[in-house]
Amino acid sequence: AADFEAKLCKDYHLYRTSASEVYVAPEGGDRAIPAEVVELGYDQRFIIAKQSYLTHPPRNNPYREPDPVVFNYWILDVTVPQTYGPLTEDNFRRKRKELGVPHDLTMKDVDSYRH
Numbered sequence: 001a002a003d004f005e006a007k008l009c010k011d012y013h014l015y016r017t018s019a020s021e022v023y024v025a026p027e028g029g030d031r032a033i034p035a036e037v038v039e040l041g042y043d044q045r046f047i048i049a050k051q052s053y054l055t056h057p058p059r060n061n062p063y064r065e066p067d068p069v070v071f072n073y074w075i076l077d078v079t080v081p082q083t084y085g086p087l088t089e090d091n092f093r094r095k096r097k098e099l100g101v102p103h104d105l106t107m108k109d110v111d112s113y114r115h
Helices: 089-099
Strands: 004-007 012-016 022-026 037-042 046-054 066-077 082-087
Touching: 012 037, 022 037, 046 082, 066 089, 082 089
Parallel strands: none
Antiparallel strands: 004 012, 012 022, 037 046, 046 066, 066 082
């Protein structure tokens, strides 16, 4: 799949710069949600993301493999801005409720944001 950039909300973007380098960052800023983001949802206040855990590479190999069964979850409140994560799925559900992230805000595959 080709590299791309997609505008989300405020000045945040989804960036895909390689197969495993998929992350969220403000324009010209540091990563708010690090690689590898595999699913994402957003509205005008929140960005929620599912992140595949990247294993540490073996020596002499800079490529980090995504773990197919381990995921972290992230919530970014762009109004503060404040990032919560990495979270387990249970902690993600609790924090989502605590912050008032709308129930109808769902995540979809990051490739669907390619224009």
